[in-house]
Amino acid sequence: MSKAPQILKLDDFLPYRLSVVSNLVSRVIEETYMEDGLKQAEWRVLAVVAEAPGRTQRDVAARTRMDKVTVSRAVQALSEKALVTRAANPADGRSQLLTLTKTGDAMYQRIMPAAQAKALTIWDRLPAGEGDALFETLATVEAAALAAAKE
Amino acid sequence: MSKAPQILKLDDFLPYRLSVVSNLVSRVIEETYMEDGLKQAEWRVLAVVAEAPGRTQRDVAARTRMDKVTVSRAVQALSEKALVTRAANPADGRSQLLTLTKTGDAMYQRIMPAAQAKALTIWDRLPAGEGDALFETLATVEAAALAAAKE
């Protein structure tokens, strides 16, 4: 005999709960890079390029699941702020290879630890192991959602 | 000499992972109510009012953590579509008591199970118990974030 409540409450609705908690956590941590005049999208591009310089916008979009328009605009903004540079891509004339400038890298080196520290103020309030478990579950859910999407 | 990656990768960054997975899951399930011409905010208001009729917009906003402007607009839309009604609040002349119309309730009764079914296509791909664990962890993270926010 399994539980079978016909109508769930909103609180038991997966996408709702994910969204609420995600927004909340974002808001707490955003201030870290907002102070430096970075928007969320810009911050993500910065981080991904820092991770692996030489990526194209296409790569960044795929990696972060951001829209390509969003990425385009973020790169433009970062470029204007002289935080990333775009070099011609010898392999493909349509795209450019992204790298951080010295300033960009410095900013990344400064912000990421700060954001991390802020994230830790949440992390530290979780029971031992729960944080790690969450990451694993999120990965599983991600895979499950991807599979469910294409069915 | 142990590896010491002072700088985390974006994938290990809690708000980022939450946001990516949350958006993904939302997108998969949204179509359920999008087909009925409901936006996310409207859908949430509908669900919360269905849960407990007689709530005010203030209540709904608090309950869902939505912005009060968002709630205001959603209620307006739902009201125009004749899915909710606003009755005068005897206790406070500024606010109104929200209830579902017959049509609104019918829509809720139809959509919620459908959305749930869609959510199940994800749920069913998770290892046993993992889904429940996720909900618990989300609650914990929520509390932790709230605590961290006001420190």
Place this chain on the structure above:
DNA sequence: ATGAATAAGTTTCAAATGTAACCAATTTTC
């Protein structure tokens, strides 16, 4: 090779969102 189809990135436009200013009703305070 050469034209058709596809892909990277940008631009445009319309819709969605949030912030701040605002109005009206309520509560507080003296």
Place this chain on the structure above:
DNA sequence: GAAAATTGGTTACATTTGAAACTTATTCAT
């Protein structure tokens, strides 16, 4: 019990967002 402060809700505005159209470069088929 009136003025001040607060609160529920709406409006206006500025920003953000994504979808679709567009441009240029690349790949595919023949």
